[in-house]
Amino acid sequence: MNKLLLLSFTFIILLSSCAKTVQNEVQVYSNDFESANLSGITGGIISSFNGSKVLGNYNKGEFNLTINDLPKHDLVDISFDLYIHDSWEGVQQIGSVSGPDIWAMNVDRKSYIYTTFANFDCVAGNFCPPQSYPGDYPAQSNNPKTGASRTDLPGFCSEASNPNGTTLYKIHKSVSHSDKMLLIQCLDKLVQTNVTDQKCDESWSVDNLVVKVIKYN
Numbered sequence: 505m506n507k508l509l510l511l512s513f514t515f516i517i518l519l520s521s522c523a524k525t526v527q528n529e530v531q532v533y534s535n536d537f538e539s540a541n542l543s544g545i546t547g548g549i550i551s552s553f554n555g556s557k558v559l560g561n562y563n564k565g566e567f568n569l570t571i572n573d574l575p576k577h578d579l580v581d582i583s584f585d586l587y588i589h590d591s592w593e594g595v596q597q598i599g600s601v602s603g604p605d606i607w608a609m610n611v612d613r614k615s616y617i618y619t620t621f622a623n624f625d626c627v628a629g630n631f632c633p634p635q636s637y638p639g640d641y642p643a644q645s646n647n648p649k650t651g652a653s654r655t656d657l658p659g660f661c662s663e664a665s666n667p668n669g670t671t672l673y674k675i676h677k678s679v680s681h682s683d684k685m686l687l688i689q690c691l692d693k694l695v696q697t698n699v700t701d702q703k704c705d706e707s708w709s710v711d712n713l714v715v716k717v718i719k720y721n
């Protein structure tokens with residue numbers, strides 16, 4: 505009888521310790537923008553880039569994604585491709601004609617990314633401004649394109665006027681969150697006062713935006 509009791513307790517302890525590690529994950533949003541579906545998005549624009557439809561491109565712009573009626577959860581997991589197009593100058597002195605070139609992501613109006621990107625190739629003799637990413641602005645300890653997934657993509661406008669090309673960053677953030685509603689805001693504060701076509705000079709876009717909610721059992 506005692507042995508049976510001990511066995512039962514062991515079984516219960518095993519079950520409960522196992523349950524703590526089990527996660528219940530639900531994908532609540534996924535968009536590759538190929539069908540130009542902007543449901544839930546304000547400020548959304550669709551363009552073609554490198555053979556794919558993307559959300560963007562933006563210069564001094566912003567989009568908001570609102571997701572309602574989320575199932576019970578403890579965490580949200582946000583991931584997307586961030587394309588940094590053309591000649592971003594990263595960290596520059598305030599008041600400069602070319603920066604700082606800031607990109608930011610807020611979740612429920614709280615800042616989760618507030619950074620700068622620089623999109624230059626630092627070869628000898630080249631302009632090589634520092635960027636904050638993967639840190640937050642005003643950090644300026646990183647070389648251009650630090651943390652990038654791809655650096656071989658074309659620029660957004662014509663290749664001739666955009667020799668800097670495009671850099672892909674894989675953004676992935678897990679945020680403690682339990683509300684039924686989620687608001688994701690992505691925006692920039694780009695600065696380039698010495699050119700007429702600023703959007704062709706520097707811009708950004710997003711693709712393959714996926715949001716999951718995770719519940720700890």
Ligand SMILES: [Ca+2]
Pocket residue numbers: 536537538556557558711712
């Ligand atoms: Ca796409």
Ligand SMILES: [Ca+2]
Pocket residue numbers: 591592593601602603604605694695696706
């Ligand atoms: Ca700039």
